[in-house]
Ligand SMILES: O=C(O)CCC(=O)C(=O)O
């Protein structure tokens with residue numbers, strides 16, 4: 001039998017103690033800790049990954065202007081060409097003139113800030129890990145008890161908005177109106193994105209919608225408190241998204257990076273823009289034509305940083321629909337690269353694994 005001495009590091013006990021405060025990372029910062037606790041330290045291997053071998057300063061993810069998308073056929077085709085390039089080569093792009101009013105963007109950011117900066121005793125009432133039954137889930141690190149190698153410097157609340165929207169009373173008043181309003185706009189932008197992605201695949205505009213890509217919507221509202229030792233930890237560990245596509249609103253602090261051709265490339269904040277990325281399910285059903293790129297968020301001395309990630313994925317109400325590479329995109333020369341899976345099967349594995357730096361999609365490759 002191994003007897004633990006008190007100086008031994010027991011990550012489970014320390015993670016649990018952190019969890020039981022129900023105050024998240026913001027609670028640590030409010031208590032004015034000067035050093036990042038051990039459970040947040042990233043392993044040495046991930047630390048060295050912070051130093052890309054290639055300079056990233058001259059690389060920029062594509063910026064696409066949607067202003068002309070409804071003007072005429074030629075203008076739309078030009079946008080579709082850019083979306084195709086971005087989805088195939090980058091998996092990420094920023095959109096300007098996306099149709100979501102600036103005021104709505106400001107209000108959702110304010111709402112997210114209001115909730116996270118609310119009296120801790122009020123916030124604690126919403127603290128839960130019951131993703132199965134609750135439509136508003138506030139905690140720090142959804143994967144705290146998984147095999148993730150370190151805890152991230154971030155708190156999050158998630159609103160599960162579609163296919164079964166919450167009743168107003170299920171959301172806190174601090175962010176309720178802003179969440180409903182922003183989600184309406186994100187839903188309609190999601191519709192346009194699905195059309196453009198379908199056209200970029202050379203298929204009929206409605207095909208991705210007909211596959212159920214827009215059925216589920218979850219809004220993850222992140223709060224990254226300022227970090228006293230940002231080189232020791234991360235805001236979000238390397239991962240790809242458990243979604244068909246993700247619509248991300250970030251503020252002006254920065255820190256989001258994508259792993260493009262073995263280099264970490266900054267997604268520089270662009271005021272008023274939305275960041276769009278291909279998620280794992282879109283990579284799977286397009287048989288790798290579109291790529292779901294790995295990304296991460298650095299911790300920062302500045303802050304708090306606020307971001308809102310809207311995941312189009314029906315993981316919460318997973319049904320029996322089976323997804324595999326679309327028959328329209330496979331042939332004898334280009335056989336399916338993935339086996340058929342249900343979103344439930346995928347998501348259960350994703351949650352169990354946590355953000356451990358490996359791609360869950362690889363587990364389904366033929
Ligand atoms: O905060 C960000 O910029 C990115 C968050 C993210 O990658 C996620 O929620 O999956």
Ligand SMILES: [Fe+2]
Nearest residue numbers: 239240241295
């Ligand atoms: Fe992500």
